[in-house]
Structure formats: structure tokens, C-alpha cells
Amino acid sequence: xxxxxxxxxxxxxxxxxxxxxxxxxxxxxxxxxxxxxxxxxxxxxxxxxxxxxxxxxxxxxxxxxxxxxxxxxxxxxxxxxxxxxxxxxxxxxxxxxxxxxxxxxxxxxxxxxxxxxxxxxxxxxxxxxxxxxxxxxxxxxxxxxxxxxxxxxxxxxxxxxxxxxxxxxxxxxxxxxxxxxxxxxxxxxxxxxxxxxxxxxxxxxxxxxxxxxxxxxxxxxxxxxxxxxxxxxxxxxxxxxxxxxxxxxxxxxxxxxxxxxxxxxxxxxxxxxxxxxxxxxxxxxxxxxxxxxxxxxxxxxxxxxxxxxxxxxxxxxxxxxxxxxxxxxxxxxxxxxxxxxxxxxxxxxxxxxxxxxxxxxxxxxxxxxxxxxxxxxxxxxxxxxxxxxxxxxxxxxxxxxxxxxxxxxxxxxxxxxxxxxxxxxxxxxxxx
Amino acid sequence: xxxxxxxxxxxxxxxxxxxxxxxxxxxxxxxxxxxxxxxxxxxxxxxxxxxxxxxxxxxxxxxxxxxxxxxxxxxxxxxxxxxxxxxxxxxxxxxxxxxxxxxxxxxxxxxxxxxxxxxxxxxxxxxxxxxxxxxxxxxxxxxxxxxxxxxxxxxxxxxxxxxxxxxxxxxxxxxxxxxxxxxxxxxxxxxxxxxxxxxxxxxxxxxxxxxxxxxxxxxxxxxxxxxxxxxxxxxxxxxxxxxxxxxxxxxxxxxxxxxxxxxxxxxxxxxxxxxxxxxxxxxxxxxxxxxxxxxxxxxxxxxxxxxxxxxxxx
Numbered sequence: 001x002x003x004x005x006x007x008x009x010x011x012x013x014x015x016x017x018x019x020x021x022x023x024x025x026x027x028x029x030x031x032x033x034x035x036x037x038x039x040x041x042x043x044x045x046x047x048x049x050x051x052x053x054x055x056x057x058x059x060x061x062x063x064x065x066x067x068x069x070x071x072x073x074x075x076x077x078x079x080x081x082x083x084x085x086x087x088x089x090x091x092x093x094x095x096x097x098x099x100x101x102x103x104x105x106x107x108x109x110x111x112x113x114x115x116x117x118x119x120x121x122x123x124x125x126x127x128x129x130x131x132x133x134x135x136x137x138x139x140x141x142x143x144x145x146x147x148x149x150x151x152x153x154x155x156x157x158x159x160x161x162x163x164x165x166x167x168x169x170x171x172x173x174x175x176x177x178x179x180x181x182x183x184x185x186x187x188x189x190x191x192x193x194x195x196x197x198x199x200x201x202x203x204x205x206x207x208x209x210x211x212x213x214x215x216x217x218x219x220x221x222x223x224x225x226x227x228x229x230x231x232x233x234x235x236x237x238x239x240x241x242x243x244x245x246x247x248x249x250x251x252x253x254x255x256x257x258x259x260x261x262x263x264x265x266x267x268x269x270x271x272x273x274x275x276x277x278x279x280x281x282x283x284x285x286x287x288x289x290x291x292x293x294x295x296x297x298x299x300x301x302x303x304x305x306x307x308x309x310x311x312x313x314x315x316x317x318x319x320x321x322x323x324x325x326x327x328x329x330x331x332x333x334x335x336x337x338x339x340x341x342x343x344x345x346x347x348x349x350x351x352x353x354x355x356x357x358x359x360x361x362x363x364x365x366x367x368x369x370x371x372x373x374x375x376x377x378x379x380x381x382x383x384x385x386x387x388x389x390x391x392x393x394x395x396x397x398x399x400x401x402x403x404x405x406x407x408x409x410x411x412x413x414x415x416x417x418x419x420x421x422x423x424x425x426x427x428x429x430x431x432x
Numbered sequence: 433x434x435x436x437x438x439x440x441x442x443x444x445x446x447x448x449x450x451x452x453x454x455x456x457x458x459x460x461x462x463x464x465x466x467x468x469x470x471x472x473x474x475x476x477x478x479x480x481x482x483x484x485x486x487x488x489x490x491x492x493x494x495x496x497x498x499x500x501x502x503x504x505x506x507x508x509x510x511x512x513x514x515x516x517x518x519x520x521x522x523x524x525x526x527x528x529x530x531x532x533x534x535x536x537x538x539x540x541x542x543x544x545x546x547x548x549x550x551x552x553x554x555x556x557x558x559x560x561x562x563x564x565x566x567x568x569x570x571x572x573x574x575x576x577x578x579x580x581x582x583x584x585x586x587x588x589x590x591x592x593x594x595x596x597x598x599x600x601x602x603x604x605x606x607x608x609x610x611x612x613x614x615x616x617x618x619x620x621x622x623x624x625x626x627x628x629x630x631x632x633x634x635x636x637x638x639x640x641x642x643x644x645x646x647x648x649x650x651x652x653x654x655x656x657x658x659x660x661x662x663x664x665x666x667x668x669x670x671x672x673x674x675x676x677x678x679x680x681x682x683x684x685x686x687x688x689x690x691x692x693x694x695x696x697x698x699x700x701x702x703x704x705x706x707x708x709x710x711x712x713x714x715x716x717x718x719x720x721x722x723x724x725x726x727x728x729x730x731x732x733x734x735x736x737x738x739x740x741x742x743x744x745x746x
Contacts, residue, residue, distance in 0.1 A: 004454040074604060076588040077581045079634045086454045088632055104609040216452060230467040235500035241530040243499050253499050260496070262464040262613070291459055292495035302452070303463035303496070316471050340609055354614055357471070415614050422595075422618025427611045 002081065005214045008090040008105030010133075011115030012125040016146045020115055020184035021078060021091050027191040028080050028206060075101045085210050100340040100387075102132050103427055107413070110214040111140035113205070118145045118181070121161050122168050128373045134172045135336060135376075135389065136429070137406065140212045141169070141177045144205060148197065149183040155199040172376055178208055215409075216301055223300070224325040225266035225274070226411055228356035229318040233258040233305055258289065258305035259320060261357065264410035266322065268306070269297040273323035276314050277401045282323050284309040317358035319401050327411075329399030332365075334431050336405075337392050337416065339384040341425040345392070345416070346383045351425060353396060355414040361397040362416075368392065384426070391431075405429035455641050462489070462629040463496040464613065465592060466576070469627045470496075470503055472617050473574035476627075477534065479563075480506035480526075482518040482650055483692045485578030487525070488638055489629055491647050493576075494529060505532035507570070509563050511555040512539035513673045513695045521650040536566035553673070554697040564600040567624060574617065576627050582634045592631050598622035635690075636715050643708045655688045655706040666699025 011017040078089040090105035106112055112133045116126050133141055143165050151157040158181045169177045180189055181197050182205060188194035189204045203211070234257050243249050268274070272285045287307040288295050298304045306320060319326065333353070339345055349364040369378035370390035384390045394416075405412030416426040452460075466489075469476050478493065480486045486506075493502045508522060526533045538558050541547040547558050567575060581588045591607050593615045608616055617625050630638070642649065660667040660683060661676035667687050668674055674695050676682055687700035688711070705711040 002454060003452075004457045074589045074607060076585075077632070078588065079582045079632070081634075081636075086634075086637070100609045104611060107611045108613070216457065230464070231471040233497060233500050235497075238501045238503065240494065240497075240499055240501045241528065244530075256499060260467055262460060289498070291463060292498035299452070301457065301460055301464075303460040303467070305498075352618075354616065356614075357468075410612060413612050413614070415611060415616055417616060417618060421620060422616065424608045424611070424616050427609070 002083070002085045003214060003217060004086050004088065005111070005209060005212070006088045006090070006109050007111040007113060007209060008092050008102075008109040008138075009113045009115065010092045010102050010105065010129045011146075012117070012123050015115045015117045016184045017091070017115045020113075020144065020146065020182070020190065021089065023184045023187055023190050024089075024206065025078060025080055027187060028082060075104050082206070082210060087209065100338075102129055103136070103338050103340065106133055106136045106138050107427065109138050111142055111209065111212055112138045113142045113144055115144045115146050115184075116161070116165070118147045118151050118158065118161050121164050124374070127168060127172075130168065130172050130174065131371070131373045131376055131389070132338070134174045135338075137409070139215050139218070141174055142205070142208060143169075143177055143179045144182045145179065146182055146184055148181040148188060149186050153181075153188075153196045155197075158197075158200075178202075180205065180208070223265040223408065225268045225272070225320075225322045226264045226408070227259070227261045227268070227304070227306065227320040228264055228358075228410075229259045229314055229316055229320065230261045230357050231316050232314070233260050256307070258307050259314060259318070260303075260305045261320075262303045263298055263300040264356070265300050265408055267297060267299045268304075268322075274308070274320050275323050275326050276308075276312050277319040277321070277326050278329060278399055279313055279318075281310070281312050283312055317356070319356060321401075327401055327403050329401050331396050331399060333362075333394045333396065333400075333402060333414075333428070335392055335394060335414075335428040336431060337384055337390060338427040339386055339388045339390070339425070340427060341418070341423055342386045343418075343425065344383045344385050345426060350419055351394075352417040352419050353394065353400070353414050353428075354417060355400045355402065356410070358398075358400065359417070360400060361419070362394045364392055365395045366393045394428075402430050404431065455637065455644060458630070458633050458637055459492065459495075459641070461613075461632065462492045465615070465627060465629040466493050466496045468615050469574050469576065469593070469617065469625075473625070475570065475572050476504045476574040476576060477567075477570060477572045478504060478506045478576040479578070480508055480522065480533075481578075481692070482508075482514075482522040482525070483578065484638055484642065484649055484653060485580060485630060487578075487647060487649060488633075488641060489576055489578045490525070490529070491645060492629060502529055502531050504576075505534055505570075507534045507536065507563075507566055507572075507575075509536045509559045509566070510538065511559060511694045511696075512537065512542070513555050515650070515652060515669075515671075515692060515695055517652055518650045518692050521648075525648075534566060534570060536562035538562055554694060556694050556697050560600070567600070573619065573624050574627055575624060576629065578630060579628050580633050580635070580638070581631050590628065590631065592628055593617050594626045594628070595619060596624050596626060600624075602626075636712070639708070639712045639715050643712055650692060652689045652692060652700075654708075654711065655686050655703050657684055657686050658700070659683070660685050660687060660700060664699075667702065668699055669695060671695050 009017055009021055076091045080087050092102045092105040114129050145161050162179050165179050180202055181200050182189045188196050191206045193204045235253055239250055239253055270285055270288055274285055275282050285306055286309045288298050289305040290298050290302050347364055347366050351362050353360050353362040367382050367384055368391045370381035370388045372379055381390055403411035412430045414428045415424055416428055418425050497503055538555050541562055542549055579587055589604055591610050659670040661680040670682055686704055688703040689700050705714045
């Protein structure tokens with residue numbers, strides 16, 4: 001059984017993203033006979049015929065409107081595996097009005113593959129996608145320079161695009177980026193290294209995806225332990241029937257009180273000293289269950305139930321962390337917001353904030369700036385419109401244990417929700 | 433393989449020994465989703481058919497709340513064309529876990545004229561109305577399902593927590609973005625959500641997990657001899673509601689089912705996989721998707737599933 005790796009694909013319209021995804025699935029043998037047959041039939045009906053006679057994009061465009069318009073309108077999830085890894089692919093559309101889907105794909109991704117058309121270089125939409133990726137601190141960034149076949153597999157032509165991409169990445173503050181020449185249509189450097197690009201000595205795309213460490217595979221030793229409590233398990237009267245049958249066992253669970261949640265970062269062991277937000281009480285971990293089975297320790301992102309040595313007043317919304325490590329709870333957030341809803345956000349907007357397992361009322365007290373997505377620099381603004389990324393201050397009706405997003409992805413991220421209709425208005429990350 | 437960063441690279445975190453494999457991570461995610469829904473909704477229910485996917489969701493729920501019991505009932509939309517083995521399995525399972533079973537009966541709707549039998553005899557498309565009525569009658573604000581995104585192109589675009597209007601309709605062009613693992617299940621009166629804890633599992637993941645956890649399934653998932661006839665390129669069981677036409681000769685063959693839906697539209701595949709390990713091997717080398725192989729209802733058109741989902745089907 002291998003590891004799990006999540007990645008998202010992004011790119012401008014017509015950069016050939018659906019073709020790349022179809023090629024990746026096809027060449028890694030994730031497409032089964034009946035799906036292929038359906039695609040071949042539809043390809044023929046549409047008169048798609050030159051070259052391969054096969055429109056790979058049909059493998060991924062799921063909805064009727066997409067097939068009719070030849071576009072992708074929502075994130076589609078794809079699954080494939082190789083000998084060493086299972087992959088979850090979030091295929092994100094490239095149209096400006098659907099940038100929120102890029103944000104959706106990037107927040108859960110271990111890597112983002114940004115596709116660009118080698119003939120056009122870095123377009124505005126590509127820049128915008130890279131900016132989102134940079135701000136959301138996706139662990140790995142891969143830039144696939146597509147249609148290398150239409151550049152005649154020319155090294156100098158590729159080198160110009162490679163230079164431009166690396167310059168833009170540096171301007172946006174992206175760390176290491178992986179850049180490679182591919183042809184989604186012809187399959188060059190997608191699954192296997194291509195003989196058509198002898199001047200490129202790096203890995204093929206799939207090799208890279210197999211080798212990069214996933215977020216949960218990275219060292220967590222230095223991350224503080226955090227467990228947002230989802231609910232408290234107190235089974236009096238509602239014990240699982242196999243435990244209730246035996247009176248002695250049933251008696252042993254009479255006073256059971258377990259704090260259930262998913263470890264969002266770090267590691268916890270039986271006997272560890274922990275603090276609890278919001279009470280601030282310190283106690284000791286008495287027992288750990290991982291997925292219902294007793295264990296000595298647990299790590300992110302396991303789903304666990306903790307029992308604590310002392311009686312602690314905690315419910316959904318509480319956070320358990322290493323003793324003394326929880327941040328001072330805050331009533332105000334200075335945040336970067338990714339505006340996803342068509343209704344603009346401005347000072348005075350009343351909203352809900354969901355952070356971890358807690359939802360609190362909030363008021364937008366100020367919008368200070370929005371980003372110029374070509375440079376990521378701030379320009380003064382008082383309103384955030386859909387697809388804007390900008391700074392705002394929110395006042396909270398209750399304390400939240402917020403941490404800088406740079407230090408802790410889950411403790412530094414939140415949703416902004418419309419209080420009446422429940423729509424997700426914006427994604428937010430905290431600033432140091 | 434290429435070299436990746438190691439501890440030697442200044443500032444770069446080192447890679448851990450991989451201790452959590454794909455199944456561990458999928459299990460942790462599934463339990464997290466189930467607990468979120470139970471914590472945030474008043475009256476959740478699990479749509480339970482006795483099929484392997486809903487059995488896995490129920491297994492995750494039992495683990496999520498142990499040592500407590502599963503804190504929600506299950507709902508079965510009974511087409512009246514179910515395999516008897518599956519009904520028996522359903523009843524044993526709810527008894528073992530001590531949970532309540534709600535049944536929505538398609539037969540009742542056909543009998544009193546609220547639904548009309550289709551010319552082709554399949555009852556899968558007829559499930560939607562009894563399902564929506566049962567959700568309303570039970571005042572369920574969240575409905576768990578075992579749907580997986582790898583099943584179909586329309587399902588590939590489904591959210592983990594998916595909002596439905598008061599008519600049970602799915603609006604694929606207007607879905608909420610799903611960010612990090614922060615699920616937004618807020619809804620207005622009349623709306624409900626569908627929650628899919630095993631969205632990210634593949635058919636092979638499900639089988640490997642069934643093997644790892646020793647999960648019981650209805651016996652027809654494993655190879656057995658049965659009277660069958662050939663229709664639409666599939667082996668159909670002979671039964672009360674599934675009779676061969678004169679030109680469809682009946683044979684005895686060793687078959688198994690990859691999905692257990694309505695007897696009138698679910699086909700068997702020839703297989704000698706008589707235990708879970710053999711099924712895992714078979715699924716790992718299979719060349720046809722489970723819906724393509726065994727579901728006549730999904731062959732109706734390229735957008736068959738999309739249309740049914742928009743109408744409130746799972």
C-alpha cells in the first residue's frame with residue numbers, strides 16, 4: 001500500500017489542461033475500456049480526427065454544458081495510482097470567473113501543476129494562478145510548458161519561456177519551482193521522458209509527482225500539537241451494543257468522556273501535558289484512540305479520541321494543544337481574504353467566521369488594500385470584489401486561537417460565511 | 433527516481449518514514465467528515481442499501497463514535513426488486529449495531545399510483561420521489577451517502593458536503609467552494625445537505641479496506657453459482673422480477689456482483705473470486721468500470737447520472 005498525494009492542475013483557457021489530465025490518466029492506465037470506448041465514439045462523432053483521433057479532454061469534461069461549450073466549469077476530481085502512490089487530482093478550470101475553483105484546489109493540494117502554452121509564455125491568468133499558489137503556500141509548484149511539439153522541440157524557444165517563468169515565480173515570492181517541457185497531445189515528458197527533448201535532463205511530470213513528499217509526509221517534529229475538538233463522546237446509555245452486552249465492560253465505560261477530533265498538526269503521546277482553549281486549563285493525556293482503537297500516540301492528520309486525566313470543561317470549538325503552546329486568543333483578525341462571492345465585502349459587512357470547529361459572528365471593520373495580481377503589491381481599496389485578494393480587519397464576537405498561516409496552515413485559515421444564506425463568501429488566512 | 437530534498441538542505445523539512453498509508457489517510461478523512469456532520473446537523477441519516485460503499489460508511493461511523501453507538505438511523509430506499517440476501521444482510525447489520533432502520537418503499541408508490549412502472553421494468557430511476565419524501569418526513573437535514581467521485585463524470589464534480597434545495601436538486605454550476613478541510617454545511621429551512629465521507633475513495637480502496645478491516649458484505653459480492661441469462665451484454669439473475677425473454681436462454685454460471693442495486697437493472701460478472709483477497713486482485717487488474725459493467729441505468733445516455741443527480745438522486 002503506497003502513500004497518498006494530492007495535486008491540482010491549473011492553466012489558462014486553451015492551454016491544453018484537459019488534454020494533459022486525460023493523457024496522464026490514459027498513459028498511467030487509469031482509464032478503463034468502457035470509458036475509452038465512450039470517448040472514442042464521441043471523438044469520432046465530433047469529427048476529431050487528425051493525429052491521434054482521440055479527444056483526451058472528453059475524459060474529464062463531466063457536465064453536459066461543458067461538453068457542449070468545450071470548456072470546464074467546475075473542479076473535477078480524478079483518481080489514479082502507480083506502484084508507489086495513489087493520486088487525487090483536482091482539475092481546476094482556468095476561466096477568470098471561476099478563480100474560486102483554483103483556490104479550492106490549491107488549499108488541499110500537496111502540489112499545483114500550472115500549465116502554460118509554450119507559444120504564449122506567461123499570460124495574465126497564469127500569473128493570477130501563480131499568485132494564488134504563492135499566497136496559499138502550496139508545498140510544491142510545477143510549471144509544465146505545454147505544446148513543446150508546436151515549438152518544434154526547440155531548446156532555445158523553451159529556454160526563453162523557462163527564463164520568463166522563473167523570473168515571474170521569483171517576483172511572486174515562490175520558492176523552488178519545477179519547470180519542464182511537455183506535449184500533452186503527443187505525450188512528451190508526461191509519463192516518460194521524451195526522446196524529442198534530449199536537451200532536457202530532468203524528470204517527466206509523473207516521475208516528479210511520485211517523488212515529491214506530500215504535506216503529511218514532511219517532518220512534523222517542530223509543529224505544535226493541535227486538536228480542534230469536533231464533539232465530545234459520552235456514551236452513557238448509548239454504548240455500542242457489543243460493549244453493552246457485558247455488564248463489567250459497560251460499567252468500565254460509565255464515566256467515559258472522550259474528545260473527538262482530527263489532529264491538525266504535530267504529534268501527541270499518552271502522558272503528554274496539554275492545554276485546552278478556551279479554559280486555559282492544563283492537564284495530561286490519559287488515553288488515545290485512533291479510529292476507535294487504543295494507541296500510544298497519534299499524528300496529523302489522524303482522527304482520534306483523547307481522554308484527559310482531569311475533568312475539563314470543553315465542547316465543540318475547544319482546541320487541545322501542547323502545554324503552554326496555544327496562542328493568545330484574539331478578538332480581531334488582520335487577514336488576507338480571497339473574495340469568492342459576487343457580493344462585495346466592505347467595512348460594516350456582518351459575517352460569520354468558521355475557524356477549525358468553531359463558528360463565530362464577525363464584523364468587517366476595515367478593508368485596507370487589494371493586491372495587484374501582476375505584482376502582488378498592495379494598492380489602497382475599501383471594497384473587495386469577486387476574485388479580488390486583499391487585506392481586511394475583522395472584529396470577532398468570541399475569542400479564536402488564531403495562528404499565523406505561515407506557521408500552521410489549519411490554525412491560520414478560516415471561512416467567511418454569509419449569515420443569512422450560508423454561502424461561503426471568502427477564504428481567509430491570517431497574517432503574522 | 434529523482435533526488436528530493438533531505439534534512440541536509442537548510443530550512444527544508446525532512447521527509448518522515450511513511451507511516452500513514454492511503455487507507456489510513458482516507459479513513460481519517462472519512463471519520464472527520466462524519467463527525468463534522470453529526471456535530472453540525474440536527475437529524476442526519478445514512479442512506480443504506482447494503483451495498484459495499486454504504487457498508488464502509490457505516491463501518492467508519494461505528495469507529496468514529498466508539499465506544500458510543502452510531503448516533504443516527506439508516507434509511508433504505510427499497511425498490512421492491514432487491515436481492516433477498518441483501519435485505520437479510522441489511523436487517524442483521526442494523527440489529528448488530530443497534531441502530532434504527534427507516535424504509536422508503538417504491539412498491540407502495542407503484543401500488544397507489546404515485547409512481548408508474550417503467551416500460552423497461554427498471555426501478556432505479558423511481559427511487560428519487562420516495563427518497564425525497566422520506567427525507568422530508570424524517571426532517572433529515574443531512575443525508576450521508578456512499579457515493580464516490582471515481583464512479584462517474586458527474587460525480588467527479590460533486591462536493592463532499594453538497595447543498596440541495598427543497599426539491600432535492602443539485603445545481604452543479606453553483607456549488608460552494610470547499611476549502612482546506614473546513615466544511616460549510618449552513619443551510620436555510622427546507623434545504624438539506626448530502627454528505628459523502630468516501631468521496632475520495634476508489635473501488636480498489638474500498639475493497640482493500642474491506643479486506644484490512646474484515647468487513648462483512650452480502651454474499652453475492654463473492655463468486656457463486658447462479659441461474660443467469662444474457663441481456664445488454666450483462667449476466668442477469670433469474671428471479672421474480674427478472675425473467676428471461678423466450679430468446680434469452682438460462683444458464684448456470686459462476687458469477688459475482690460488483691454493485692448490488694435493483695435486481696431488474698444490476699448485472700453480474702463472470703468471476704471465480706470467492707473471497708475478499710481474490711476480489712482485490714480482480715479489481716486491481718480490471719479493465720471496465722463497475723458502473724459500465726453492471727448498471728444498465730447508466731448506459732441510457734452519456735449524461736444519465738448527471739440528469740438523475742439534478743433531480744435529487746444520489
